[in-house]
Amino acid sequence: MKRDRIYSQAQNYNDILEWLKTCFPSPFSDPIMDSYFVHTVSHFLDHVDSLKGVAPILGVEEKPQLGQNASAKAGEQTRSESVLDPGSAMDFPEQGSSVEHVTELLAGYLKGMNIWAHPNSQINVIPPSSIPSITAFIAAAIYNPNIIWDEYSALFAQAEIEAISMLSHLVGYDPGKSGGVFTFGGTGTIFYGCKVGLEKALEGRGSVEGIKEDVKIVASQSSHYSHLNVASWLGIGTRNLVLIPTNQQSEISLTDLEEYLRRAFEEGTRVAAILATMGTTDAFGIDDLGSIVRLRDRLTVEYELANPPHIHADSVIGWVWSVFRDYDFSENPLGFRPRTLRALLESVQRISSLAKADSFGVDFHKTGYAPYVSSAFVVSDRKDLALLSREPEKMPYLYQFGRYHPGIYTLESSRSGAGALAALANMRLLGKQGYRTLIGHVVEMAELLRQRLEEHRFIRVINEGNNGPVTLFRVYLDQMEAREVFSREMSDPGYREILLQHNEFNREIFQEIHQKSIRGEGVLLSWTDAFLCANYPYGPPIASLKSFIMSPWTDEKAVDTVVREVVEARASLKEKMGL
Numbered sequence: 001m002k003r004d005r006i007y008s009q010a011q012n013y014n015d016i017l018e019w020l021k022t023c024f025p026s027p028f029s030d031p032i033m034d035s036y037f038v039h040t041v042s043h044f045l046d047h048v049d050s051l052k053g054v055a056p057i058l059g060v061e062e063k064p065q066l067g068q069n070a071s072a073k074a075g076e077q078t079r080s081e082s083v084l085d086p087g088s089a090m091d092f093p094e095q096g097s098s099v100e101h102v103t104e105l106l107a108g109y110l111k112g113m114n115i116w117a118h119p120n121s122q123i124n125v126i127p128p129s130s131i132p133s134i135t136a137f138i139a140a141a142i143y144n145p146n147i148i149w150d151e152y153s154a155l156f157a158q159a160e161i162e163a164i165s166m167l168s169h170l171v172g173y174d175p176g177k178s179g180g181v182f183t184f185g186g187t188g189t190i191f192y193g194c195k196v197g198l199e200k201a202l203e204g205r206g207s208v209e210g211i212k213e214d215v216k217i218v219a220s221q222s223s224h225y226s227h228l229n230v231a232s233w234l235g236i237g238t239r240n241l242v243l244i245p246t247n248q249q250s251e252i253s254l255t256d257l258e259e260y261l262r263r264a265f266e267e268g269t270r271v272a273a274i275l276a277t278m279g280t281t282d283a284f285g286i287d288d289l290g291s292i293v294r295l296r297d298r299l300t301v302e303y304e305l306a307n308p309p310h311i312h313a314d315s316v317i318g319w320v321w322s323v324f325r326d327y328d329f330s331e332n333p334l335g336f337r338p339r340t341l342r343a344l345l346e347s348v349q350r351i352s353s354l355a356k357a358d359s360f361g362v363d364f365h366k367t368g369y370a371p372y373v374s375s376a377f378v379v380s381d382r383k384d385l386a387l388l389s390r391e392p393e394k395m396p397y398l399y400q401f402g403r404y405h406p407g408i409y410t411l412e413s414s415r416s417g418a419g420a421l422a423a424l425a426n427m428r429l430l431g432k433q434g435y436r437t438l439i440g441h442v443v444e445m446a447e448l449l450r451q452r453l454e455e456h457r458f459i460r461v462i463n464e465g466n467n468g469p470v471t472l473f474r475v476y477l478d479q480m481e482a483r484e485v486f487s488r489e490m491s492d493p494g495y496r497e498i499l500l501q502h503n504e505f506n507r508e509i510f511q512e513i514h515q516k517s518i519r520g521e522g523v524l525l526s527w528t529d530a531f532l533c534a535n536y537p538y539g540p541p542i543a544s545l546k547s548f549i550m551s552p553w554t555d556e557k558a559v560d561t562v563v564r565e566v567v568e569a570r571a572s573l574k575e576k577m578g579l
């Protein structure tokens, strides 16, 4: 194709314009231009396909040095390194380029990307995206719906309402009363939850008058660090974020929570929101939301609180377990193994209290198998959204189609319709049955992994008692039973130095496995510097290897690979150490 030439020879802007029009999808029915578009996408896919090998990473031989490699250095990356990349300085180009050339250029940027669907990709809570959810993103990319209001987004606004309604139904909210919006990530859902709580605490004056006194947000020590962002950016201040201790299952301690709340209410301290984490990022700990709500209600009566704390469930990971609320666990029609069944049942017992929260968050780009970003904030009473409204008299909770103006109360102005449509696509594609299968499978594989790891006396699964797709484990050199070593690490201050040595040893194991996996052998795991801290004052952090299974392709063979890699890495390190 000689379109490049036409462009470079063009003198007059009209010539360039004519050429530029071929760079956009046609506004008119034009099968030739449509085929050109499809051809371009297919050309891109061909390029990326050529980057696939046996490794769970695209184009491993040419893996770039920045960004993707961060995990290889596990925590060694400094703050300035993550912000600056002086090597990538580029000038704004004078001349443009061709669609073909840019397509190849774009494909090149995929080098070094992890292939999340690969059976040996067990890195984090990042899913592969389903074809319909990708199509939803393409639809939004082509037609650019802006769900700031229905006028700019037509039925994309409807898709948002329908998706929120389905999520309400899923957890057991009354869809006639509930409401919600899609927003910029799980962090955004927490923003909304805390902002609603803040306005409740300040009786709706916060937006206009600002925050003039200390207002608290309460969460657990295992909660996601994005709460810090929220406290900071909402002007509440991170100092006012109260983190309650958690137990070894990463669940909030109810006695500590009660003690704190009583103290606060006695002193007349305002508590805007309590965040219950329903599925922690590192270990899949699930707070006892039902008890938290009962506690809040009890103390509200006892202390005669005019503005009780808003309870927001940070369920961005755990929400999808709600599909098991009506699974027949005794008949077990999907045929999960007993160990899987027990894990799913224990999780759903906690998750099924989601309907008791005043609001909750959903990340479809985590456990919903959709592209980034697709997050929903859902409130049990849509009138709560009016608290966020810039013009409350406009009654934003009027939800009749054709008068949908979420732009009155959303944090965003322009808001992409992609996330909502992708969420809708996956709920329609998968249904409860599909999600039960995907989630059931990843839990089954994680349970299998835990079982296989536990067969080795020198390995200790340290998020024992958690029932999700993530497994945290430590590997030891000693001949001593790993269980005993870990329990000493947790409790014995005299063992501090050894604990730190073990952290280092595990980091080396991680690196050994990681280096192999980017050569196409073995498995991609991840690493956490501080899963928890030893159980004594100023106890040091306990680091851990981490397997997060999300891929439908991860099978028993992939699970066995993890165990084999760990055993081999340990043996090779022992050899290097001359042991």
Ligand SMILES: *Cc1c(COP(=O)(O)O)cnc(C)c1O
Pocket: 184, 185, 186, 187, 188, 223, 224, 226, 277, 279, 280, 281, 314, 316, 317, 363, 375
């Ligand atoms: C990932 C995560 C968040 C933040 O969500 P983003 O989509 O990354 O903004 C918040 N809470 C929990 C528990 C998470 O796992």
